[in-house]
Amino acid sequence: MFPDLIVKPLGLKELNKILPSLPKDRKFLSGGTDLVVRANADIENSQCWIDISGLKELRYIKENAKTVLIGSGVKVSDFEDSSIIKKHLPALLSALPQFASPSLRNMATLGGNCANASPSADLACALVSEKADIVLYLKGKKRKMPLKDFFLGLRKTALKKDELIWGFEIPKINHKGVYMKLASRSSFAISKIGLAISADINKEKVEYLSIALASVAPKIITAPKTRAFLKNKKINSEILDEAALIIQKEVSPITDIRSDGEYRRAMSGVLLKKGLKQILVKF
Ligand SMILES: Cc1cc2nc3c(=O)[nH]c(=O)nc-3n(C[C@H](O)[C@H](O)[C@H](O)COP(=O)(O)OP(=O)(O)OC[C@H]3O[C@@H](n4cnc5c(N)ncnc54)[C@H](O)[C@@H]3O)c2cc1C
Known part of the structure; x- marks a missing residue:
């Protein structure tokens, strides 16, 4: 449902000034690409939207x-x-x-x-x-x-x-990075799984590493055990295989309309190996 009232403050001062006078059930509207979709689907039904795209x-x-x-x-x-x-x-x-x-x-x-x-x-x-x-x-x-x-x-x-x-x-950390996404199409699709890696690898040794995953838990997660395992290790195929097994245990994916839980779990290991190999090539 769409709101009864949409206001568009043109600056922060104006936003702070009008806020107390607005209906209590209110939400910010920015690009609208989530909020409008939810309103169309009747999942979103607040009384007032505050359009912050002019701030x-x-x-x-x-x-x-x-x-x-x-x-x-x-x-x-x-x-x-x-x-x-x-x-x-x-x-x-x-x-x-x-x-x-x-x-x-x-x-x-x-x-x-x-x-x-x-x-x-x-x-x-x-x-x-x-x-x-x-x-x-x-x-x-x-x-x-x-x-x-x-x-x-x-x-x-x-x-x-x-x-x-x-x-x-x-x-600002000296590193290379990659984001890998599996989805049913190459564009205009929400991920079955997403995996981001930021890493500094020197002579194949992992000196800095940060990993985040999408669509494999109820929220965006990191993979601290995998990171700790890989830190200061030299990348080779055995280490990559071991790391893949560890990350597969760190995720808790569900089966939904976009994908199967076990497929997502398996792919977390596959994408980790692929991503680290891609980063190695960049050094
Ligand atoms: C066809 C389609 C394809 C999409 N594909 C992708 C995709 O590939 N990857 C992906 O990640 N997402 C995708 N999305 C989801 C969406 O586009 C993103 O999440 C987008 O970044 C939302 O930003 P927005 O500015 O449009 O948010 P809005 O719709 O304006 O707001 C979303 C929510 O955030 C709140 N909000 C917005 N800005 C602020 C703020 N500054 N402070 C506090 N609260 C705020 C709003 O109140 C609302 O609850 C897709 C959506 C559609 C419709």
């Missing part, structure tokens, strides 16, 4: 000495031309062409991908492997947490009422 404060990609800073209102297509993303965030860059379609990428935002808290969110998964922190904003105050801890469960996040995702802070 210029949330649309930035910048960097300082140690960190890349991204606003929650950045559209997926904005990343495609960013030299900062190309230079520092290879796993996120790798996820972009696998996200939906060009028309969707012109609408969908990074903030919406995370706030929606779908276990299949491609960009959220890539960002978790990039070790992103998420910055949240409520009534003039900001707080920060690791993005992996922001996801509490299926469509559940740490967001409080009226709290806005302000943006993301990602450390």
Whole structure:
């Protein structure tokens, strides 16, 4: 169901001013690619939407000495031309062409991908492997947490009422990265499984590694046991086989309309091996 009221503040000051006067049952609207679909399906039925797509404060990609800073209102297509993303965030860059379609990428935002808290969110998964922190904003105050801890469960996040995702802070770590997605089509499809790897491999030895997975648990997850096993090891086929068995035990996939649980489990090992091999070629 669509709301009775949609308001569009043109700045943060205006948002803070009008918030108390709005119906209590309210939601933020950014690109609308999740919210409108849910309203059409009658799953979404809040009374008021606050259209935040006009908040210029949330649309930035910048960097300082140690960190890349991204606003929650950045559209997926904005990343495609960013030299900062190309230079520092290879796993996120790798996820972009696998996200939906060009028309969707012109609408969908990074903030919406995370706030929606779908276990299949491609960009959220890539960002978790990039070790992103998420910055949240409520009534003039900001707080920060690791993005992996922001996801509490299926469509559940740490967001409080009226709290806005302000943006993301990602450390500049020397690494290569890859995002791999299996889906029923090569575009316009939600994943059966997604796997992001950020790694620094020196003479085949894993010096830095971060792994995140989509669509294999109720939320985006990391694979700490697999990571600990691979850290400081030299990559060879036996080590890769062992790592694949470990990651298969770390996932808890279900069978649903998109895929079979056991297939997803098997593919977590296959994609891990494939991704690490791809990263080795890049060094
Ligand atoms: C055809 C189709 C294909 C798709 N393909 C993919 C795909 O390949 N991969 C993928 O990951 N997703 C896919 N999606 C899902 C969707 O496009 C993404 O999740 C998108 O990033 C959502 O962003 P949005 O700006 O459109 O969010 P919206 O729909 O505007 O909002 C989604 C939710 O987030 C909340 N929200 C939005 N911004 C903020 C904010 N700054 N602070 C707090 N809350 C906020 C809203 O209140 C709402 O609950 C697809 C959707 C469609 C319709």
